[in-house]
Amino acid sequence: MSTPLGAWLEQRRSLVEQALGEALPPAAAWPPPIHEAMRYSVFAGGKRLRPLLALAGCAAVGGRDEDALPLAVAVELIHTYSLIHDDLPAMDDDDLRRGKPTSHKVFGEANAILAGDALLTRAFAVLAELPPRAAAESAARRLRAIALLAEACGTAGLIGGQVADLAAEGHDLKPPELERIHRGKTGALLTACVAGGGVLGGADDAQVAALTRFGRAAGLAFQVIDDVLDATEGAQTLGKTPGKDAKAGKATYVRLLGVDGARERAHLLLGEALGAIADLGGGAEPLRGLAVQLVERHS
Amino acid sequence: MSTPLGAWLEQRRSLVEQALGEALPPAAAWPPPIHEAMRYSVFAGGKRLRPLLALAGCAAVGGRDEDALPLAVAVELIHTYSLIHDDLPAMDDDDLRRGKPTSHKVFGEANAILAGDALLTRAFAVLAELPPRAAAESAARRLRAIALLAEACGTAGLIGGQVADLAAEGHDLKPPELERIHRGKTGALLTACVAGGGVLGGADDAQVAALTRFGRAAGLAFQVIDDVLDATEGAQTLGKTPGKDAKAGKATYVRLLGVDGARERAHLLLGEALGAIADLGGGAEPLRGLAVQLVERHS
Helix, strand or coil: CCCCCHHHHHHHHHHHHHHHHCCCCCCCCCCCCCCHHHHHCCCCCCCCCHHHHHHHHHHHHHHHHHHHHHHHHHHHHHHHHHHHHCCCCCCCCCCCCCEECCCCHHHHHHHHHHHHHHHHHHHHHHHHHCCCCCCCHHHHHHHHHHHHHHHCCCCCCHHHHHHHHHHHHHCCHHHHHHHHHHHHHHHHHHHHHHHHHHHHHHHHHHHHHHHHHHHHHHHHHHHHHHHHHHCCCCHHHCCCCCCCHHHHCCHHHHHHHHHHHHHHHHHHHHHHHHHHHHHCCCHHHHHHHHHHHHHCCCC | CHHHHHHHHHHHHHHHHHHHHHHCCCCCCCCCCCCHHHHHHHCCCEEEECHHHHHHHHHHHHCCCCHHHHHHHHHHHHHHHHHHHHCCCCCCCCCEEEEEEEEHHHHHHHHHHHHHHHHHHHHHHHHHHCCCCCCHHHHHHHHHHHHHHHHHCCCCHHHHHHHHHHHHHCCCCCHHHHHHHHHHHHHHHHHHHHHHHHHHCCCHHHHHHHHHCCCCCHHHHHHHHHHHHHHCCCCHCCCCCCCCCEEEEEEECCHHHHHHHHHHHHHHHHHHHHHHHHCCCHHHHHHHHHHHHHHHHCC
């Protein structure tokens, strides 16, 4: 049974799959095995949440899918790079990701590091490649999306969160510190997806600000639910080793608030996210639907 | 005794040092020790060859220093990231770089990987941050420079060269294969410096093509001389372990051509580089001087 949201998401998922395939050289291209390694992790069964947020952010301000598609590809490449590097023996030392052996287990550590580097680099290339005869304002919008994305992936965002997360292992964290880590590690990139999608769709400053508020609240809700699922679901549902963060002595929302408290917090954040985009009319329906799915998901 | 070229380079080197300092957060900024690690490697005594090539490429087409300064910063951040990752235990496993302990020796492997990731990310952020009230064509030029740079750093360039170099250890390479590795590992980024500097300085298509031909030849000459110095100079002059590549069974130009043959090849390439920019008038003098210095250097 297909709901309107379900149909919207299904169509965009296949757009994104196709664009991801076209954005990466063939697996056998010189030099082996780098492209095979890049494709292995990009096509390991991700749900494409970040690309869908980018397309939904664009739709929310009346933009077209093709405006935000390069960003949709870029954010999935970046998400994949961050997973490959986080899984390395020197970092979280994970053997399993989405139910499959991690990159360094299959291709060796050197190739895993380089595949991550290559995906990060390719993300910016995809965003910077403007079709010939693009409209005059396109370059300025693309540049702004690159600036947003690079900021979100830097030491105030994705990388900063991972650095702080590694440093926090075995320490008792207070809620504001945990929140800061998660805002960096997960929230910053999710926010850049939504806001960057808006920028590419032609959002004005007030719309970008609304999408940013939405992204911050929805991103944190997403992480809170991640902690809940890590504590309550099995390996088969999650596709990764459950309870690992808690065992590693990492702070989680469940440790701080309990399972019920964490779920309640996620629903409060969902309300905050929906409130931020209340003025954005019918084009924002997919974004609203995605936020609800994020909080009500089971894997 | 200061020559005109010497004075030009000295002034630009201090511009670059200042801009690099401003492009990175303070060492103590949250979260420790990522910014300290980034600064440690960026300010480890590099000669700033790549930034100088970017500024010289810009000057060669009549551009101003401030047009190319963001690229000058970006290419040095990217060069530094590539050194940090190449030195990792899983890659070349080097303890010494520019006479100092390598990043993973000082900050640990996880922080070294993340510092490299952060420098690569920051490079694109610096290029994407356009000052308010920038001229209308600035965004298009910046975007084109980002596209050039990302392409040069990807699997057809910097990363591809490193992948192929690691795979080639212990194998006998023929000259075309060795050249392909070096064109990727060193040449692609050096070419992007010169051509990207030109783009930011307002080069037309013919000028970008000339700068690209210059960069390809000069970049390969640089690598040939690197092999010569690796075979003939001591650790103190080089600031790294000499003869390491040859011992690791890596192919080098000295192994293929002998020391004299390699020097001769470098001078032929220098001639090719200078020929490519013969039409570029007096503004290209710093670029010509840099190319000569590259081939006649002793460290």
